[in-house]
Amino acid sequence: MNDTKPSGPIAAAVALFTIRERLEFLRLEGEHGRIPSVPLEEGETLEACARRALWEAAGIEDVFLEQLYTFDGRLGGPRVVVAYYALAPHDRLRIRRSGVGWMDPTRASTLVEEHRTIVERACERLAGKLEYAPIAYQFLADRFTLGELQSVYEIIGRQTLDKRNFRRRIRASWDLVETHDARREGPHRPARLYRLRDARPPLEG
Amino acid sequence: MNDTKPSGPIAAAVALFTIRERLEFLRLEGEHGRIPSVPLEEGETLEACARRALWEAAGIEDVFLEQLYTFDGRLGGPRVVVAYYALAPHDRLRIRRSGVGWMDPTRASTLVEEHRTIVERACERLAGKLEYAPIAYQFLADRFTLGELQSVYEIIGRQTLDKRNFRRRIRASWDLVETHDARREGPHRPARLYRLRDARPPLEG
């Protein structure tokens, strides 16, 4: 491909995050590092446009998506770029295109500046919302262990947490439902599975 | 005027708030209630566009301005509307155009829907940021009394606060500098004037 995109005045860009072992975001491979981004089409909503960016870049759909910020575009590009961030559990993602891969946000400096800014601000927003919005759950399956949940908090918040305090706090903040199942995996005691009761998506603006 | 605006694909809309006795926002008078909004011009940044909206509507400049959210436009209007909120102390505002006035946000329902949403979400954002961002100070002059500051918190937070607790909390959260001046006004003890030391504007996104 070349650098001249078929660009309208408005584009949506999406930083898609997932957690494998660390936090990672979806990056288009190529000379200039970029994240998925497409121009807004006629009759399309901004959110639909953002979802299409993920679909066209990687064949990914059905992710949690939230608007981040709107930036002035660079010369030769769209006039404005509406940035979104997306979250999904890693195992629910199936990348169906080549030329995309996962990258550690601490290496966002290899992206074009505009997209680097988006990734960095998305990370800050994520850490900020962790405590008052149910975003951590977006990285997990419907049923999850408290250990998995704690890992998400630790990875996004960039600090280790005390297990007992974490459990008390999380049970006070969110309406977790203890299922009767457990997950057996590895040479240790099985972990009870939980669900988040009222997993209403946050509003925010 | 009529309903067909000379509209490009992108517009900025601004909800300007001030505090007189209550919280108020700047409204364009007319059949359909609106807030200032103009299409983005060639070579103009979004923020400049938002400032121009205030300037063209009311001759207002030099306000604190922060992006709120980007909305899909309505049919017949711009394709996207980038919403901002602005804050300023009332006495620093000089309205230099006719056809604009102040309105209580609780009466935002008289606005066109898109602008009503902007005003409502701006109010929520304001209340939410009150505790961790120095937005209250944007409603005050450089030097202010703690009583004035408390009024701002009470008005935006929609609750009365205990004077002693407020003072302790505010002095713990912000770096306030006690000046040697006081303000004499009314049949009571003069109030000491304070400045906010490091009044760095919040980043946010």
Place this chain on the structure above:
DNA sequence: ACAAAAGTGTTCCTGTTACACCCATGT
């Protein structure tokens, strides 16, 4: 048997709340 993560309570400390009186001034 042992290695590995799951699970569980108590104490301490810090920050938040509730609360009442004197001060300096203008009229």
Place this chain on the structure above:
DNA sequence: ACATGGGTGTAACAGGAACACTTTTGT
């Protein structure tokens, strides 16, 4: 003199932080 908002401290309470051991499993 009195009415008005400015200014101050303390005790009770709640939420957060620090901290160690037992349980259940796979190998």
